[in-house]
Amino acid sequence: MRRPLVGLVLVSMVLVWGTSAFSEILRGYGPASPTELFRQLAGVTLGDWPTRGREFIQLVPSFKRYFLAVILGVSGLFLLHFLIFGPKRFSRGEQLVPYYGAVTRLFHWIAALCFTCLFLSGLAVLFAKSLGAGSFVRTLRVLHLVAGFGFFGAIIPLFLIWWRDMLPASYDLSWFLSLGGYLSRKKEPVPAGKFNAGQKLWFWLATVGGVVMFYTGFYLYRFEAPVATLRTYLIIHNVLALILTAFFITHLYMTLFAVKGALKSMITGRKGLEEIKYLHPKFLEEVGP
Amino acid sequence: MALMKFICDTERCIACHGCVVACKEGNHVPVGINRRRVITINEGQPGERSISISCMHCSDPPCMAVCPAQAIYKRDDGIVLVNKDLCIGCGYCLLACPFGAPQFPKPGPFGARGVMDKCTFCAGGPAPTFSEKERRLYGQNRIAEGKVPLCAGMCATKALLAGDAEVISKIYAERVARRGSGLSPKIY
Numbered sequence: 290m291r292r293p294l295v296g297l298v299l300v301s302m303v304l305v306w307g308t309s310a311f312s313e314i315l316r317g318y319g320p321a322s323p324t325e326l327f328r329q330l331a332g333v334t335l336g337d338w339p340t341r342g343r344e345f346i347q348l349v350p351s352f353k354r355y356f357l358a359v360i361l362g363v364s365g366l367f368l369l370h371f372l373i374f375g376p377k378r379f380s381r382g383e384q385l386v387p388y389y390g391a392v393t394r395l396f397h398w399i400a401a402l403c404f405t406c407l408f409l410s411g412l413a414v415l416f417a418k419s420l421g422a423g424s425f426v427r428t429l430r431v432l433h434l435v436a437g438f439g440f441f442g443a444i445i446p447l448f449l450i451w452w453r454d455m456l457p458a459s460y461d462l463s464w465f466l467s468l469g470g471y472l473s474r475k476k477e478p479v480p481a482g483k484f485n486a487g488q489k490l491w492f493w494l495a496t497v498g499g500v501v502m503f504y505t506g507f508y509l510y511r512f513e514a515p516v517a518t519l520r521t522y523l524i525i526h527n528v529l530a531l532i533l534t535a536f537f538i539t540h541l542y543m544t545l546f547a548v549k550g551a552l553k554s555m556i557t558g559r560k561g562l563e564e565i566k567y568l569h570p571k572f573l574e575e576v577g578p
Numbered sequence: 579m580a581l582m583k584f585i586c587d588t589e590r591c592i593a594c595h596g597c598v599v600a601c602k603e604g605n606h607v608p609v610g611i612n613r614r615r616v617i618t619i620n621e622g623q624p625g626e627r628s629i630s631i632s633c634m635h636c637s638d639p640p641c642m643a644v645c646p647a648q649a650i651y652k653r654d655d656g657i658v659l660v661n662k663d664l665c666i667g668c669g670y671c672l673l674a675c676p677f678g679a680p681q682f683p684k685p686g687p688f689g690a691r692g693v694m695d696k697c698t699f700c701a702g703g704p705a706p707t708f709s710e711k712e713r714r715l716y717g718q719n720r721i722a723e724g725k726v727p728l729c730a731g732m733c734a735t736k737a738l739l740a741g742d743a744e745v746i747s748k749i750y751a752e753r754v755a756r757r758g759s760g761l762s763p764k765i766y
Contacts, residue, residue, distance in 0.1 A: 326588065329619050330629055338676040342640065346674050349644040415646055417666050422647035426666040431690060512669060512682065512691065520673050 337517045344465050352527050353415050359535050366540040374474055379550045379564035382534060388483075388560040397555060404495075406436035411530060434510055439506035441503045448496045454483045455493065460571065461486035471547065481572040487543075491536050493524050498529050505529075580742035581637075581656040582699055582721075584730070585750050586630045589757065590737035593618050593628035596731035597738055601632070601697070604728040605717025608683040609687035613697040613730055630729065630738050633679035633697035638711060639672035641680060649694075655721075656743075657699045662715050665693040699740070 331339070353398050385420070389397070410433035417426045460480035469487055470479040478486065505522040514522070542550040548568070554560040565572055593616050601614045613673065614632035619625075642650040643666045649664035650671060660671075660680075671694055672680040685692045702719030705712035712719060720727060730740035739746040748749065 326619075326625070327626055330588065330617070330627065333617055333619055334631055334678075335676045342674070342676055346640040346643050349670060349674065353646070381592070414666065417647040417668070422649060422664040422666055427693070428648065430666060434690075510671065510691070512672070516673060516678065523670070523673055553652065557684050 327521040336515070341517070341520065345524075348524065349527075352531075355531055356412065356415060356534065359531055361540065363538045364542075367538070367546070371542075371546055372469070374471065376547055377471075377567075378547050379474065379476075379561050380469050380569065381550050381553070381561035381564075385557075385559040386560040386562055386565055387558060387564075388554055389558045391452075391558065392446070394555060394558055396443045396446045396450070399448060400440055400495075403440035403443060404537065406432055407440060408534065410436065437503060437506055440499060444496050444499045451484075451492060452496075455489045457486075457489065458482055458571075461489065476567050478567050478570040480571065480577065481569050483569060485568065487539070491540055494533060494536055498533060502526060502529055502533070581746075582635060582701075582741065583656070583743040583746060584632070585632060585739045585746050587739070587750060587753065588627045588629050588728075589753075590735045591616070591628040591630060592735055592737070594734060596650075596732045596734055597630050600732035605698075605700070607695070607717070610652070611681045611683050611695060613681060613695065614678075620720070631677050632680075632729070633675075633699075634677055635697075635699060640674040640676065644670045644674040646670065651704075653701070655663055657701045659686040659701065659703055659716075660694050660696060661704045662693045663671040663704075667691045667693050669694075697727075 294375070335342075402421055410429040413420055413426050413429040459518065460482075463480050467518040469481070469485055470477055505526040508519060508522050509526060512519065544555070546566070550561060550564060554564075558567075580587050595616050598612055598614050599614060602612060605613070607613055614630060616628055616630050618628040620627065635656055637656070639650065639658050642652065646668060647664050647666045649661045649666070650658060651661065667682065668748065669680075669682060669691060670718060672682070680694045680696050682691045682693075682694055698716050700718050700720035701706075702712045703716030704724065705715060707719055707722050712755065718728070720731075725731065727740045730738045739749060
């Protein structure tokens with residue numbers, strides 16, 4: 290009576306072991322644990338999102354706020370400046386000095402037109418919601434692309450024409466320290482050559498920064514890079530755009546309001562002698578009176 | 579209210595790509611665009627596993643947070659949809675998405691990016707339900723018909739589950755409990 294019982298137990302033990310071993314074989318041999326498996330899958334599907342994604346999705350919506358702050362802040366500052374110190378006026382009467390060549394002016398105006406388009410259409414993308422989004426902003430995105438190529442085409446000749454005049458000089462620091470003499474009503478000569486230190490800074494930002502904007506923007510348009518790289522490019526593109534916006538508004542204020550006649554010199558190519566004497570005195574030393 | 583979710587059972591998925599084809603055919607997704615894709619790890623090696631991924635209809639969608647046009651919205655049942663009339667095609671959603679779900683068909687000859695296209699959970703879009711516009715822009719509206727999404731309906735091994743989060747997670751939990759982890763020490 291005992292023997293068959295032992296046999297039955299043995300047979301059932303073999304059966305149980307056999308089926309479990311068989312299911313082991315079917316399951317295949319793999320990584321030790323499901324946790325390890327999911328870690329591997331997450332590495333492929335998520336990339337670097339778990340470490341950098343949170344920052345990205347917090348930063349991107351706040352760009353709208355930063356742009357609004359920069360635009361309103363810088364314009365407000367200049368409005369205050371205009372009210373307190375007023376514009377600088379120089380007589381354009383007796384003698385005009387050739388200052389910008391025809392080619393320079395042509396490329397400058399192409400760059401100016403393209404930059405304005407880039408500035409406005411770029412803002413349109415960020416503020417798409419307020420503009421009603423849809424096909425209107427989609428069209429502006431195409432304009433952003435076209436203007437980007439135009440601006441890139443215009444800054445290359447401008448760079449070649451101006452880079453020598455834009456190299457930093459010893460007196461640039463003192464120009465910055467006195468803020469170009471803009472914080473006073475008095476007309477006093479400021480330390481500046483053909484271009485003052487502020488113009489030089491704007492030049493390097495617009496050309497070198499412009500190339501960076503073009504490069505990152507091109508990839509953001511084509512989307513042919515890993516997503517992690519594109520995230521970095523988007524942040525570079527937006528932060529640089531923020532800086533360029535501040536300088537662009539400054540440039541507009543200086544030419545349109547702060548220095549009367551500055552706009553005329555970029556149209557006709559000639560500056561009044563008095564303006565040069567006060568704002569670009571070293572230029573006269575270089576060229577001779 | 580039910581919360582719609584996908585679960586892909588990696589122990590069952592055999593990487594047949596049936597879900598990809600079903601979605602593409604059923605929703606007339608443009609050439610070169612897949613709303614769903616299958617990812618395989620350790621291919622041909624021990625421990626080969628596959629997973630089918632599309633929009634995961636996140637509870638707190640990152641794409642929705644970064645969209646400057648507010649074209650992405652979440653329905654009451656948890657399905658995340660894009661309004662193609664509002665989308666400006668900036669692509670911020672793709673950069674924010676952990677799963678690479680947003681897709682950008684290129685309608686123009688110069689490779690200009692069009693509006694975003696993604697998995698709709700087969701729930702159509704903001705256009706009137708069953709309208710011609712909805713079918714053309716977003717594909718089928720199977721949720722309104724009371725059916726599961728095409729991919730899950732097609733799945734031969736039933737690896738891909740779609741539906742109310744509570745129901746499908748219960749199914750998945752039962753499966754896991756039944757097959758075990760494969761790690762338990764042998765007691766016999």
